[in-house]
Amino acid sequence: MPSPAIRTSAQRATVTAAMDAIRARRSQIMAAHAEAIYDRLTDGRTRYLRIDELLAAAAAVYPGLVPLESQMAAESTREQADKEGYEIDQAIFLRGVLRSPVAAPHLLDAMLRPTPRALDLLPGFTRSGIAEMEAVRVERRDGVAHLTLCRDDCLNAEDERQVDDLETAVDLALLDPSVRVGLLRGGPMSHPRYAGRRVFCAGINLKKLGSGDIPLVDFLLRRELGYIHKLLRGVLVGNSWHSPYLGKPWVGAVDAFAIGGGAQLLLVLDHVLAASDAYLSLPAAKEGIVPGVANLRLTRFTGPRLARQMILGGRAIQAGEPEARLLIDEVVAPEEMDAAVARAVDRLGGEAVPANRRMLNLAEESPAEFARYLAEFALQQALRVHDADVIGKARAFARRRA
Structure with missing residues (x-):
């Protein structure tokens, strides 16, 4: 496929359908196995990994469940309109972790460390x-x-x-x-x-x-x-x-x-x-x-x-x-x-x-209430920042400032 910014409407529809199916499967996996996955990545919750470290570990241990570091590195060099939206897949993973009553408190504590x-x-x-x-x-x-x-x-x-x-x-x-x-x-x-x-x-x-x-x-x-x-x-x-x-x-x-x-x-x-x-x-x-x-x-x-x-x-x-x-x-x-x-x-x-x-x-x-909110926020915010509506508004703002 060409880069996202120059895809035809048919190409966009093909990518969207494929990614919807993949993301539905990833969501199912995280709903069923988030606690076991998190325990493996943190050695039974004995290691405190911040969210960036947790995603890097997941990419190494469970390739395909989250984007690879090389994919994210390439994505970081592109303007928002030209990104593939791999952050949505990271959000699906983090939503699963933050929904877990066992994994979420440990991840919150990892992020509260100095x-x-x-x-x-x-x-x-x-x-x-x-x-x-x-x-x-x-x-x-x-x-x-x-x-x-x-x-x-x-x-x-x-x-x-x-x-x-x-x-x-x-x-x-x-x-x-x-x-x-x-x-x-x-x-x-x-x-x-x-x-x-x-x-x-x-x-x-x-x-x-x-x-x-x-x-x-x-x-x-x-x-x-x-x-x-x-x-x-x-x-x-x-x-x-x-x-x-x-x-x-x-x-x-x-x-x-x-x-x-x-x-x-x-x-x-x-x-x-x-x-x-x-x-x-x-x-x-x-x-x-x-x-x-x-x-x-x-x-x-x-x-x-x-x-x-x-x-x-x-x-x-x-x-x-x-x-x-x-x-x-x-x-x-x-x-x-x-x-x-x-x-x-x-x-x-x-x-x-x-x-x-x-x-x-x-x-x-309560920390539990905060974790439940962040679980949904992670995904909704990822979807919004990769939506054409937000990208258009950000471009318009930059033009006004210029």
Whole structure:
């Protein structure tokens, strides 16, 4: 077959029919054997493999069940419109694992372990209190880890680099014993429209989605199972009898806007404050994708009607609206943000806060509920990012920016 972008309608129909049959069979295999497959790949759940490592192991042990590493390497060089969609097959595998009540908790724990990069940087960070990365700067001041998003040229739009840097930064803040509270805030921008102003996050980088540089495993799934889940649950540090997880309270400070993934982040933080001229939005319908785990979490804050208005209808919430208080704890004038941030982190520094936030998070979202959602999300998001609708919207966005 020629490449996907230049296939005729008849050729596309042939490929679709063949792949539908293959994927139906793979789905049946995973529904029946996910636990046994996972146990073999992890040596009876004695090895902790992150999702990329798990898929690589599956490709070696069960060729044909998931795409080969060589296939994925070739796929990564293509624009989104010219990909074969092998990520859908990876999603089928991961859906089967995450549906298993035995395999899923082990995989969640594997993703909650500190990354090797964070462990390498930790000694230097504990000494100096500073870690500089391309997308995030971490600075410890008076027991507070200030995580500043610093992709100043693109309004902190999310890509694979930012996901890796943010997971590293969250790990450092959680592992450093001198840190009591974490703070997420956007830094000043060099982007012409917001030059010199702080911006929280513009959401997924649609230009990179169109160019094929937003991978399912290393961005869309790692983001949810990695640093965002660590913000909520903590980092897995051992098998202590009282808790294997080390969690800390988090404050979010929204300057200008929190769009898409930026708004999703606020749903796992313990205290959110925003400048009075800021706004929040989840433009999933406009982008054509699923807004992470917002579909699971948002209704707990807003109720079902407002959640549907935001996710299905694209409604933006201005910080000054009454409905904003469902998502934001404090709204202050832009010039008062620094003082409000200082008060917020001070309030969350109490000794009993970590235990109570852990109990609140368990009551609101159990790990089993999270795993069930992620199982379906993995497949639905993979289908969406390879759909012609999303590819067309990403291309149109890139043309507008050009």
